Amino acid sequence: MFKTLMEKTAKKKKSNIVLALDFPFFDLNDKKNLFYKARNIIDEVHPFVCAVKINHHLVLPLGTFQGVKKLIEFIHEKELPTIMDCKANDIGSTNKVIAKYYYSAGFDALIANPFVGWDEGLKPIFEVAKKMQRGVIVLVYMSHKGAKEGYGQLVYDEEKKGKIAQYVSFARKALNWGADGAVVGATVPEKITEIHEILEDKIPIYSPGIGIQGGKAVSAFNAGASYLIVGRSITLAENPKEIARILNEKLKIN
């Protein structure tokens, strides 16, 4: 089970940091360089993180079954789980195909958007995940400014005949659907607290937005996040290893 795999790895590596392997748009004539850059960062940083998250920054230029598959194999050699941050939000039949391809490439979990709903929406992803013994992490509140337009809006609850926040509705869906994780931005620590009260310790919170986006690692952690997703603060650093090491120490002392 993905949730258990994460707990074990975090314990073994003594780290709660998920490395987000994000890079800016890359010169397409220089794809090999991007591949080796990503590989080098994994090689340097792996002792200080508990998982690696990959997004379209690598999937689009390198290809899922070309460069990315090789990176996944390399990450697995370092005994780290891999997460595909595809924010799946398509119709069920397409989501099913998406999940099958990403899991076949080796990803241990993928991220999906609950806004798309259950029937003919995320249900097929959870079914594929169960069959292939992989994880599904759902978005509950994202880390950017505009998140308040959607994740932060008030929605009308049919059952309770009243207003609730969209992210509260998403957190409840995460529980009902048996998600393996919930994403809540480190830029909104007060929302981490609120969502953690709903999820209790049943579903761990993954918190992105540390560093460049303004989120503070320690306050996200104190608010109830289980894992901190850190990307450009590490990948764009002159010395990624040192940044990862220091951040890891900071959280442990805390």
Next chain:
Amino acid sequence: MFKTLMEKTAKKKKSNIVLALDFPFFDLNDKKNLFYKARNIIDEVHPFVCAVKINHHLVLPLGTFQGVKKLIEFIHEKELPTIMDCKANDIGSTNKVIAKYYYSAGFDALIANPFVGWDEGLKPIFEVAKKMQRGVIVLVYMSHKGAKEGYGQLVYDEEKKGKIAQYVSFARKALNWGADGAVVGATVPEKITEIHEILEDKIPIYSPGIGIQGGKAVSAFNAGASYLIVGRSITLAENPKEIARILNEKLKIN
């Protein structure tokens, strides 16, 4: 401008059908076969459609800059625009990278989810689109059952201090942001009518869900859709050309 390119192509081809090049999960040892299958369908069907939409069914196994780029070139040789149905819903900096890669691969437009909001959300995609002279189509109401959970929910409108449907809010955003198109499922023709009243003729409606999903082409068209997205009814047919030809005739008579 993408909107004008679509109008011109539809007029020239005498068709309002957008071919969705969707296929089931494919044996990964047989990727070449998938590529040639996709290429053959374009070759057969191109006289009866006005654009081709590609989704992860091809991007994941074939690679954006490998097989898919070649397919885009082939589609452009047939003088048809190409749309990437990535349903982008990430943070701004990632959306920017996604848009740059897809547009660089040759796509004329991409589809994005307005749920992610404007600031540090979809704004960077619209900026890249403007700079590279490409299109952005936004989701307003999807074609699957679970769409009612998100797209169909009632949200609280801060300005008007009252409840409005999520899709009405999205249609207004599409207008404010200057989108080149809006996606509304053919499975909900009454919503096409309602959304068409908001968008008037400023933003064309693209309607998926014809055939296998239960949507009827003629009723979606009559309700106000400008383009009908047809996928598996064509791609899985024994004779894709004949299906496309008949559907095209049906809409023209209508």
